[in-house]
Amino acid sequence: MNIGDASALSGVSAKMIRYYEQTGLIPLAARTASGYRNYADADVHMLRFIARSRDLGFPISEITDLLDLWRNTDRRSADVKALAQARIQDLRHKITHLQDMADTLETLVRSCAGDERPDCPILHNLETEAFPASGRRSNHAGPHANINERITS
Amino acid sequence: MNIGDASALSGVSAKMIRYYEQTGLIPLAARTASGYRNYADADVHMLRFIARSRDLGFPISEITDLLDLWRNTDRRSADVKALAQARIQDLRHKITHLQDMADTLETLVRSCAGDERPDCPILHNLETEAFPASGRRSNHAGPHANINERITS
DNA sequence: CCTTGACCTTCCCATGATGGGAAGCCCCAT
């Protein structure tokens, strides 16, 4: 099976399959004599596992761990559960953050006439609301620790 | 005022101030004879507006629009309100998506014993749940339209 | 007046997950 077939069967684009291979998430694919990547059903199975994990919000780093547990028949289900619970925690944090932003905007929107006049409490708030000076940008956890996380909306 | 002062007063890093200038979000800064960027209070004001907008989840493209409205005293508050409402809609979509993921994980976590045994319904689900074949990857809206949006958690 | 250190400048690189596209090779069906 060529990469195109594996892609269609797994729901992972060929580009991403190569990327996952390159970054070590999945092992190097077998190759035909002419250099084409060659996939078996087990590989498609693994790719599907990855696609599903990603759809549930797991970052690549945790999918690595999930794959290890998946392949390890001596695993403890407690370890899998812990990973899933950590993911839920993270999702809840993100949800709370988005909810806070939406609530603030909702309040502002309700206070705005929304007519032909230029006067607007939304702009006024953006203009005057002070930023939290207490180290919002101090970034003690290092780059890409908590800020700048990606969601797959 | 040098860029470091403007950064400290606005809460926008010097790196980002230069980036915003380079990408046209803000006008080219005034320069001293020796080439240092020179900022006035009004510039800090603008940077604060940007920081606040970004904290409320507005992408740079919409902050451009907000800045235009802010500067335009002939604006209609309805236009500002519409922008904020669109942002709320987007946030609600993201929240729903994250909520769905969290709910699925919650169900799985509840079904997992979480003990020393390897048997785990979470892994089983990841392994067998089919991906929605009906064009989940069809991406009609083009790259970066809805997927891969960034949140500032 | 000169040194020192903090600040500024530009330039390049990296992130994470993803797609676009070019140049060139391969394989199958007509």
Next chain:
DNA sequence: ATGGGGCTTCCCATCATGGGAAGGTCAAGG
């Protein structure tokens, strides 16, 4: 055998952000 579609690698772009190097500038203190 030829054409078209699929495969290969390689480079580039995204978005907002930081890291770091190499070098210029400025103010304070000796």
